[in-house]
Amino acid sequence: MNRTRLTPHFCLEELLFSQQAVRHGIGNTPPGSALINLSRLAEVLERIRAAVGNRTVTVTSGYRSPALNQRIGGSRASAHMDGRAADIVVRSMTPLQVARAIQGAGIALDQLIFEGSWVHVGIAKVGEPSRGDVLTAHFGPDGVKYQRGIVAA
Numbered sequence: 001m002n003r004t005r006l007t008p009h010f011c012l013e014e015l016l017f018s019q020q021a022v023r024h025g026i027g028n029t030p031p032g033s034a035l036i037n038l039s040r041l042a043e044v045l046e047r048i049r050a051a052v053g054n055r056t057v058t059v060t061s062g063y064r065s066p067a068l069n070q071r072i073g074g075s076r077a078s079a080h081m082d083g084r085a086a087d088i089v090v091r092s093m094t095p096l097q098v099a100r101a102i103q104g105a106g107i108a109l110d111q112l113i114f115e116g117s118w119v120h121v122g123i124a125k126v127g128e129p130s131r132g133d134v135l136t137a138h139f140g141p142d143g144v145k146y147q148r149g150i151v152a153a
C-alpha cells in the first residue's frame, strides 16, 4: 500500500482513514485546501508526539468530508472538515494525561479539547492567530457542553 509521508511519523492515509466512512461507503477525499492543512496538522502532531515522550500518537479521526462529518454527528463548523483537526489517543497514557502534556508543552493550538475518551487538537486557519482555547467536553442527553480548562471527570 502506498503511503504519503507528511512528516517522519505521520502519513496522509492515517489522517484520512475513517472506519465509519468505509462502513457506510462515504467518500473521504480532501480538497487541496484541506491537504495543505493536513500537512500543517502533521507538523503539530510531531510536536505533540515529542510532548508525550515520543510515544505513538494514534489519530482516531482526522479529515472528515462534509458527508462523513454529518454522518457521525460532528459540529457543523468542525475543523475536521477543513483538515485542521485530529482526535488522538496515546497508548499507555490516559486522554487526561495526554491533554495535560500538550498543554504543558505550550504547543500553539487553536483548540485543545479533553473529550473524555480522546483528545481533540485543532489548528488555526492559514494566516489566522491560534485562539488557544483549552476546553473539556461533557457529553450529556442535551448534547455536548464545553467547560474552560482541562477538568478531570
Ligand SMILES: [Zn+2]
Binding pocket: 061, 080, 085, 086, 087, 120, 121
Ligand atoms: Zn475532534
